[in-house]
Amino acid sequence: MRNCVLTLFLLSLTTFVMAQSKADRDEIYAILKRQNGDWNRGDVKSFMKGYWESDSLMFVGKPGVTYGYKKTYENYLKRYPDRASMGTLKFEFINLSFPAKDVAFLVGKYSLKRPVKGDVSGHYTLLWKKLKGKWTIICDHSS
Template identity: 35%
Template sequence: MLRMFCLLFALGLFLPARLLMVPACAKENEVKSPALTVGERSTSKFAKEIAALVSRQEQAWNKGDLDAFLGEYLKSAQVTYVSNGSVKRGYDAIREHYLKRYGNSKSSMGALRLSDLEISDIGDKHVLCIGKFTVIHHAHVPIYGRFSLIFVKSKGAWKIMYDHSSQ
């Protein structure tokens, strides 16, 4: 039965198989993402830098490296994460949230896919990036949503200072 779903999925003939059976048809937590592209609505002069940073985050997640994923966040008490009605302030609180929800291994974190980036400058030192995400983790149930990130230039590097995700 599983082979039939995988065959139908591969041929694009069975929509529920395409939506629900992705993990069964691929190696565990394998993600074949094309390189992130910057959308036509992007106006930032820093768009390539921000897209590369977001791509590094996606790669770190898919390797199960939570610390590398979070390494793109500003290590400050002012960094803020908003999701599902809750607000986390400070790098340590955000890290604890991710650890609790996703763990710190490839098998528990699963697969992340980011897409449809739109990147705009907010002055000279801040950049806004919005996009879409899909996470498939241990429950094998895809989580879809949108995100918005505000980056700040800190010590010569772009860092996430505000992260909002909604499903």
């Protein structure tokens, strides 16, 4: 019994450590850095590559909840129809945690410098899931 408890403890500790590896953190930050560059080049299509291509993707914003990759993409194009409306994006990372194996939760701040429409800033939370070996945003709450 004692060996069983010790084995379970070691397995759970291994899973915890694996979920918080430097490689996982680096991959998530690299995706966000790429998205930031995509946005600042006016490339919404490439920016969307960080999101889960699924009808189950969830985006929560001021207007409410949007479900689905296609609808989220269409909403980005509608809200930011040209380069000027997109402005210059900057991400700030506040906290990245791994509440479970292959799950990450990131809290951050964004700012958009837009000379034409005025600057905008707010906070965001991203729920990530490792799918097919790659970190993917499955829920975005931006306000």
